[in-house]
Amino acid sequence: MYLPSFDLTDKTALVTGAGRGIGRALAIGLAEAGANVAIVARTPSDLEEVAAEIRKLGRRAYTVTADLTKKDDVERIVRSVVDQAGSLDILVNNAGMNIRSKALDVTEDEWETIMQTNLKSAFLLSQAAAKEMKESGGGRIINIASVGGAVALRTGVVYGASKAALMHMTRILSLEWAQYGIRVNAIGPWYFKTPLTEKLLNDPQYLGEILDRTPMKRVGELPDLVGPTVFLASDASNYVTGQVLLVDGGMSVYGF
Ligand SMILES: NC(=O)C1=CN([C@@H]2O[C@H](COP(=O)(O)OP(=O)(O)OC[C@H]3O[C@@H](n4cnc5c(N)ncnc54)[C@H](O)[C@@H]3O)[C@@H](O)[C@H]2O)C=CC1
Numbered sequence: 001m002y003l004p005s006f007d008l009t010d011k012t013a014l015v016t017g018a019g020r021g022i023g024r025a026l027a028i029g030l031a032e033a034g035a036n037v038a039i040v041a042r043t044p045s046d047l048e049e050v051a052a053e054i055r056k057l058g059r060r061a062y063t064v065t066a067d068l069t070k071k072d073d074v075e076r077i078v079r080s081v082v083d084q085a086g087s088l089d090i091l092v093n094n095a096g097m098n099i100r101s102k103a104l105d106v107t108e109d110e111w112e113t114i115m116q117t118n119l120k121s122a123f124l125l126s127q128a129a130a131k132e133m134k135e136s137g138g139g140r141i142i143n144i145a146s147v148g149g150a151v152a153l154r155t156g157v158v159y160g161a162s163k164a165a166l167m168h169m170t171r172i173l174s175l176e177w178a179q180y181g182i183r184v185n186a187i188g189p190w191y192f193k194t195p196l197t198e199k200l201l202n203d204p205q206y207l208g209e210i211l212d213r214t215p216m217k218r219v220g221e222l223p224d225l226v227g228p229t230v231f232l233a234s235d236a237s238n239y240v241t242g243q244v245l246l247v248d249g250g251m252s253v254y255g256f
């Protein structure tokens with residue numbers, strides 16, 4: 001038999017920014033693949049809605065209300081999940097944000113907020129998760145980056161820099177933690193319609209420019225990200241680590 005398992009039954013996954021958008025889809029998708037899912041967001045009502053969807057699937061849902069820009073919040077997330085679930089097998093660092101300022105206009109506060117949310121919190125959560133995973137024989141960490149970390153986008157230098165750093169952090173952590181059975185990979189989406197991008201994608205001209213740069217001539221649909229995430233979380237990717245999988249309709253290879 002050659003086909004490895006994509007099944008995540010009885011694995012515990014932690015997804016940040018799971019109250020809406022991509023994170024909500026990944027949390028529910030991981031539950032559909034069999035995982036029990038811990039979800040982190042700032043808004044308790046968002047968390048309860050997603051938890052209800054996960055429980056409808058017969059899976060356990062654990063909620064953690066936290067702001068990833070606050071050190072104390074970040075420090076307690078993994079402990080809270082392990083206390084509730086008893087283990088942690090999969091971490092999806094999804095939470096992220098953007099402030100679309102031109103480089104000449106970027107403020108230091110904007111830099112700090114974007115880097116704290118998109119990069120520093122992902123590192124600190126990965127560090128805390130790896131300490132648990134190391135003791136339990138291994139785990140999977142999946143960082144949600146962006147094509148903006150691989151090619152230059154006009155949607156903000158700080159965002160792009162944070163995502164490029166997240167991609168390279170992925171490679172270095174995979175190198176250090178392979179010995180513990182921890183695989184670390186990243187996914188780099190192009191545009192997907194979520195609250196983060198809805199305003200941009202509702203602009204016909206901007207959407208037209210996006211599609212002109214996208215060989216598949218469409219923006220992403222949320223299941224397009226769930227498949228790669230379940231792949232990287234499951235035994236189906238057991239020899240894959242340190243990789244960045246761009247899920248972009250061909251955009252990043254479109255030279256001319
Ligand atoms: N939507 C898109 O086209 C793309 C999104 N991405 C990335 O995918 C990830 C998810 O993006 P979307 O779902 O589109 O965004 P979104 O804005 O719809 O959702 C982001 C989630 O992260 C949470 N979050 C943000 N800051 C937080 C903080 N300080 N503490 C706790 N939670 C916080 C939000 O509450 C929300 O639940 C982000 O990392 C984003 O950079 C990457 C490429 C394209």
Ligand SMILES: C[C@H](O)[C@@H]1OC(=O)[C@H](O)[C@@H]1O
Nearest residue numbers: 098146148155189190191
């Ligand atoms: C593809 C990018 O990540 C996209 O660009 C934006 O303006 C949003 O911030 C999305 O993240």
